[in-house]
Amino acid sequence: MSLRRKRILIPENVNAKINNNTLNLEGPKGKLDLTIPELVSVNINENKILVEPLNKNLKKSKSLAGLICKEIANNLSGVIDNIQYTLELRGVGYRAQVKANQLEILVGYSHPNYIQVPENLSVFVQSNNEITIKGISKSAVGLLASKIRRLRPPEPYKGKGIFYKGEKIILKPGKSGKK
Structure with missing residues (x-):
């Protein structure tokens, strides 16, 4: 209902x-x-x-x-209660860190990506590849999480990218050789 x-x-x-x-x-x-x-x-x-x-x-x-x-x-x-989203970075060399109120993310590009963190949200990075976003507004927390995820969405062939915590994707097989 x-x-x-x-x-x-x-x-x-x-x-x-x-x-x-x-x-x-x-x-x-x-x-x-x-x-x-x-x-x-x-x-x-x-x-x-x-x-x-x-x-x-x-x-x-x-x-x-x-x-x-x-x-x-x-x-x-x-x-x-605070709303909390957790993102995982999966890939070789993928990492993140918080500097002042900017989030620096390295996800396979030649340069780091910076995302400004709004003052009503708090962002924590655990073990360089897990980002936790907390706040009282679910829409603001979800918007920041989607901005971060948009940098490198999950890729179905190698399983790399930025995932929500606990998210699983089905890996696709690559090209088969000629028979």
């Missing part, structure tokens, strides 16, 4: 307020604001957040209601 049909429960240690078209969530890990589109209504009753489309005949209004529901759930989990 979709989150829209369910009611999103607000945990005890989270404060939720609606100001104009903005939902403010404040928890032990930080504060997040979410702008609510005009086609969706969000109400807070006791300890529940109710999200409904304004026009139930419009497909866009219904789909936006589902999207906002999921974003509210992600933001709630972010202000309670």
Whole structure:
């Protein structure tokens, strides 16, 4: 069942307020604001957040209601616990390190790649080939992880590239010789 049909429960240690078209969530890990589109209504009753489309005949209004529901759930989990993504660098000579608030990544190019780390996120490198990204906003953490992964996506022939932790790909066979 979709989150829209369910009611999103607000945990005890989270404060939720609606100001104009903005939902403010404040928890032990930080504060997040979410702008609510005009086609969706969000109400807070006791300890529940109710999200409904304004026009139930419009497909866009219904789909936006589902999207906002999921974003509210992600933001709630972010202000309670940090969101964490881990990336693995697989390949000979692939390594990463953090310098000031830039991430330096060597993934087989003739030059190092630098990615600016936003101030609301923290990046750690363990054992030179494992990058951990932490933050309270799931969209910001996921965006940075996808930027890093875009440098060298997983390659299906040799199994090299930047992988999400635990991701497995099926290796393709190379060309066969003539028979």
